Amino acid sequence: MDPIHRSSEVPASLAGPGAAGRRDGVGGGEGRGGGGRAALRARLAGTRRQGEPLVVLTIFGTRPEATKMAPVILELARRPGVRVQVAVTAQHRQLLDQVLDLFAIRPDFDLDIMQPRQSLTDITTRALRGLEDVLGQTRPHLVLVHGDTTTTLAGALAAFYQQVAIGHVEAGLRTYDKYQPFPEEINRRLTDALCDLHFAPTPTARDNLLREGIDPAGIFVTGNTAIDALLAVVKPDYRFRRDELARFPAPGRRLVLCEAHRRENWGKPLEAVARALRRLVERNPDVELVYSVHPNPVVAETVRRHLEGLERVALLDPPEYADWANLMARATLLLTDSGGLQEEAPALGIPVLLLRDKTERPEAVAAGTVLQVGPHEEPIVREAERLLHDPEAYRQVAQARNPFGDGQAARRTADAIEYAFGLREEPPEPWDPGA
16 A cells, blocks of 8 residues: 655644665664663664754554644654654544644655454554555654554554664553453553553553563653643633534533443443443433444444433534543543543543443552443442532542643653653653652
């Protein structure tokens, strides 16, 4: 597959001098570790000619990746010694484009791989083939991937095949159950095994990497860039792009938001979630429910069968990120199986009911910002009504300290990249949730 090249559309802020010539890879048969950070810095700095800009190719394909990578891209673009380029697979086309427009990021390369009812194999093979061509054209010093998607793994694997250094934003999250979440857990583990630089959002994520034998020289605790993005778009005077959203919540009502779509919840688990939501609305006349319905037909058909036409229920196509973030700021409660929303909602003081049996973000559960109920009808209804009717229980969850970041994760990530490649002398101070 030939990538769609869009370099003429790259904003001036993302442009930089070109990088000429083929570069040596960073693989070279070297073992990991072997001298700590000095050895790592020498190896990475050796891939860049004196005076040549550091070329960083960011790769992503879905809305969550784009949301969390946008602050890093914009931060790197401000660094005079760095040239950042953007390649998207468009694994999720429409949802991805919403975030690109919001942050004014125009990709250099757009593979546009999305097809109806695409399988994981479809996504992987099309992304891997297209990214091989992109890497051949860009010759980056560092490929930067994010999180846990199929694009993440394909991007890391494509870079590994070209012996290009790889950095993983949001590294080290684990459940240690390879099927929960599916396929994200294995995507994360395989990606981390391939990477040279690991940007762990929390000390817990760092400790996971260390237990797995990842070279500590390449691990940096940064906080999560989701908080950076959230704080950039949530505003008291925000005007919704979709007018229908401005009416929520109606006077005298409390807004409950839901976003649930993960593959491991398809079928009976999602049926149970939908039944619980119906009961919650019917039993609590002051509650109105807004469900952001994922476009996947498996999800949409289940949700609409149980909830469509019900009074005080709105089933919406996924709102743009800024609209959703500001709608979340108005909510009383969030029910989700999403990973990122476990980080974002607590930053706004919104309690989260997690519709999963296992989470790669145990910090939120330990901190009390997330209550893990799983995709099970009775626990969902019970815990939701407890929070809705017990002000003290609600206060304890809403006011718990968010362990995921302070809005400076993108800066720490960019500082760490510059440090690893010899463009600055000191590493960033690590994010410390307890400080």
